Amino acid sequence: MLERTLWVSALSALPSNELIEITSKLSEGWTLRPKSVPQAGLGMLQIKDSAFHQAFYLGEFPLASAWLEVTTLDGRRAEGAAQVMDDCIEIAEALALCDAILSAQLPGWEKVSMMIEKGLTLRNTINKERKMMLARTRVDFSLLDDTGNGEGLNNVES
Amino acid sequence: MGYVAIKGGAQAIEGTKDVFEFLRTSQNDSHALPLDVGTIENQLRLLHSRVISEGGVYHPTLASLAIKQSQGDTLEAAFALRAYRSTQPRLVETPVLDSKNMRVTRRISSAFKDIPGGQMLGATTDYHLRLLRMELLNESPENFRKVTEILFENSSIDDIPDTFPKVLDALRAEGLLPEVNETTDNKKPFDITREPLVFPVDRSAALATMTRAEQGSLLAIAYSNMRGYGDVHPTIAELRVGYLPVLLPHPITGELTEVGEVEVTECEVVAMYEGDNDNEATFTLGYGACFGNNEVKAISMAILDRALQKGMNEEPANPSEDPEFVLLHIDGIDSMGFCTHYKMPHYVTFQSDMDRLRTTQKKQSKKESQL
Numbered sequence: 184m185l186e187r188t189l190w191v192s193a194l195s196a197l198p199s200n201e202l203i204e205i206t207s208k209l210s211e212g213w214t215l216r217p218k219s220v221p222q223a224g225l226g227m228l229q230i231k232d233s234a235f236h237q238a239f240y241l242g243e244f245p246l247a248s249a250w251l252e253v254t255t256l257d258g259r260r261a262e263g264a265a266q267v268m269d270d271c272i273e274i275a276e277a278l279a280l281c282d283a284i285l286s287a288q289l290p291g292w293e294k295v296s297m298m299i300e301k302g303l304t305l306r307n308t309i310n311k312e313r314k315m316m317l318a319r320t321r322v323d324f325s326l327l328d329d330t331g332n333g334e335g336l337n338n339v340e341s
Numbered sequence: 342m343g344y345v346a347i348k349g350g351a352q353a354i355e356g357t358k359d360v361f362e363f364l365r366t367s368q369n370d371s372h373a374l375p376l377d378v379g380t381i382e383n384q385l386r387l388l389h390s391r392v393i394s395e396g397g398v399y400h401p402t403l404a405s406l407a408i409k410q411s412q413g414d415t416l417e418a419a420f421a422l423r424a425y426r427s428t429q430p431r432l433v434e435t436p437v438l439d440s441k442n443m444r445v446t447r448r449i450s451s452a453f454k455d456i457p458g459g460q461m462l463g464a465t466t467d468y469h470l471r472l473l474r475m476e477l478l479n480e481s482p483e484n485f486r487k488v489t490e491i492l493f494e495n496s497s498i499d500d501i502p503d504t505f506p507k508v509l510d511a512l513r514a515e516g517l518l519p520e521v522n523e524t525t526d527n528k529k530p531f532d533i534t535r536e537p538l539v540f541p542v543d544r545s546a547a548l549a550t551m552t553r554a555e556q557g558s559l560l561a562i563a564y565s566n567m568r569g570y571g572d573v574h575p576t577i578a579e580l581r582v583g584y585l586p587v588l589l590p591h592p593i594t595g596e597l598t599e600v601g602e603v604e605v606t607e608c609e610v611v612a613m614y615e616g617d618n619d620n621e622a623t624f625t626l627g628y629g630a631c632f633g634n635n636e637v638k639a640i641s642m643a644i645l646d647r648a649l650q651k652g653m654n655e656e657p658a659n660p661s662e663d664p665e666f667v668l669l670h671i672d673g674i675d676s677m678g679f680c681t682h683y684k685m686p687h688y689v690t691f692q693s694d695m696d697r698l699r700t701t702q703k704k705q706s707k708k709e710s711q712l
Contacts, residue, residue, distance in 0.1 A: 187591065187594065187596070187598070188591065188596050188597060188598040188599065189598075189599060190598075191598055191599060191600055192586075192599040192600075192601075195601065219592075222430070222432055223429075224429045224430035224431060224432040225398065225426060225429045225430070225431050225432060226431075226432055226433045226434065226435060226587070226589065226600075227431060227433070227434045227435065227532070227534075228399075228434075228435050228438065228587060228603065229434055229435050229436065229437045229438060229530060230437065230438050230439075230440060230585075230605075230630060231437045231438065231439050231440070232548060232628040232630070233440060233441075233507055233509050233510075233607070233609055233628065234509065234609055234626035234627065234628035234646075235519075235521060235522065235544075235626065235628070236521040236522075237528070237530075237544060237545060237548075238437040238528070238529075238530045238545065239530045239531075239544075239545040239548040239549050239552075240530050240531075240532055240533070240534075240545070240549045240552075241549075241552055241603075241605070241630060241631070241632065242394075242397045242398060242399060242552060242553060242631075242632050243397060243398045243399070243426055243431075243534075244398065244399040244400070244587060244601065244603060245398070245399075245400050245429075246432050246433065246589075246600070248432060248433075248592070250592050250593070262593060263593075264591065264592035264593045265592075266433070266589050266591075266592065266598070266600045267600050267601065268399075268587060268600050268601025268602075268603075269601075270400070270429075282593075310444065310503075311498060312493070313444060313445075313446050313583075313584075314498040314501040315492075315493040315496040315498055316446055316447075316461075316463055316464060316493075317445065317446065317447075317448075317461040317463065317498075317501050318461075318496045318497060318498050318501055319492075319493065319496055320447075320461050320462035320463050320464075321459055321460070321461050321462075322454075322459065322460040322461070322462060324454045324455060324460075327454065
């Protein structure tokens with residue numbers, strides 16, 4: 184199974200209405216109690232400048248977060264949490280529910296696992312397209328090899 | 342400067358909203374459809390990138406909406422995004438992210454042809470003829486869709502890695518770049534959204550100000566340096582565009598978890614070397630990065646970063662090296678606000694100007710008549 188740190192990335196590739204609809208069905212009759220107040224707002228992105236390795240703020244991004252305690256109809260209890268780059272609390276709650284279901288293998292975990300597989304496929308398609316753009320525009324300098332110009336990084340001392 | 346409260350304009354002001362909307366919707370074509378936000382994000386992606394970068398918040402949907410409602414005015418659109426962000430609570434800060442993890446879509450170097458991982462031009466107009474493509478005037482939906490269907494046939498991606506090494510790391514390993522100062526590595530960056538710039542400012546404040554600056558302003562000042570009011574003489578070690586995974590600790594496990602990704606353009610320039618008898622000679626560096634695909638902006642920022650370092654360490658020798666001059670004149674929202682405020686009624690101040698002019702004229706004519 185995909186590691187937990189990538190569940191949000193995979194699941195958030197799915198259409199949000201599909202995610203919310205499926206998780207609502209899976210949790211019908213369950214008790215959902217927020218462990219912290221679900222929130223939507225902004226996160227601030229810190230990045231390391233690669234020249235001097237100093238941190239600075241690149242800018243903000245929307246963020247929704249949720250942390251739930253779930254009790255199933257047969258009394259099983261689990262916690263799930265999620266933060267996602269979105270401004271919709273409902274999506275964060277659906278992701279937190281998936282986190283709880285899958286981490287504790289609550290009823291319906293196979294369905295969530297399938298959703299993750301589907302999301303992962305969508306992510307892989309996007310990554311593949313990006314790589315195809317690179318492959319299509321890769322520069323072939325081999326024709327210049329005969330010129331004797333030391334313009335590679337391996338030749339920086341020459 | 343003085344202002345006077347005025348009455349009687351409310352109806353006219355309401356009317357401007359209607360007329361502004363009228364022009365947006367009055368396309369003389371019965372098949373005309375409103376722009377959807379996805380179309381703006383994809384088909385006007387570089388305009389979209391500019392707004393997302395100058396707005397300072399990576400919200401692709403709202404950036405499209407801002408462009409739509411401002412009818413393509415980048416400054417107004419960025420203003421709307423900034424206004425949105427000011428209504429939102431700040432929930433978290435990410436840990437310091439490393440652009441080595443970027444999922445690259447374009448990567449070039451003008452310093453070396455053979456960079457580790459290779460050069461990949463990606464989506465760019467750099468090598469295109471700047472001629473109008475008349476066939477786009479009557480582009481059919483079928484032809485439009487066909488492009489994505491056939492473009493990548495027969496492309497092999499087996500040897501394309503997920504991430505690429507940085508050119509600067511290779512140069513640093515060769516001893517050609519200054520050592521990284523690890524003591525500044527853990528320093529808390531300056532937050533320009535929370536604190537005003539009071540000079541002298543930290544480099545992190547300069548980088549944060551430039552990353553959401555207006556592209557044209559940044560370019561103009563960097564251009565002054567390129568043309569001769571400065572001596573950076575940059576070489577682009579690496580320019581990359583790609584998607585940076587945004588990581589946050591999982592609330593339960595604490596493990597770094599991917600919550601999304603942001604498109605980023607990043608540029609590192611190598612500039613004139615420095616060194617003397619006491620200090621080993623190394624190249625100097627400049628760094629630029631911003632949201633979206635904005636290459637002119639990232640390059641301009643890298644050049645100005647280098648120029649400002651000089652101005653911060655020594656006396657500024659030209660405007661582009663002066664942190665106060667550069668950082669206080671590149672924000673699009675600030676400068677647009679100051680500029681457009683001149684459209685507001687200045688009736689009192691102008692009345693005063695006229696009174697003084699008339700008095701002066703009277704005095705002058707009195708003097709002339711006495712001669």
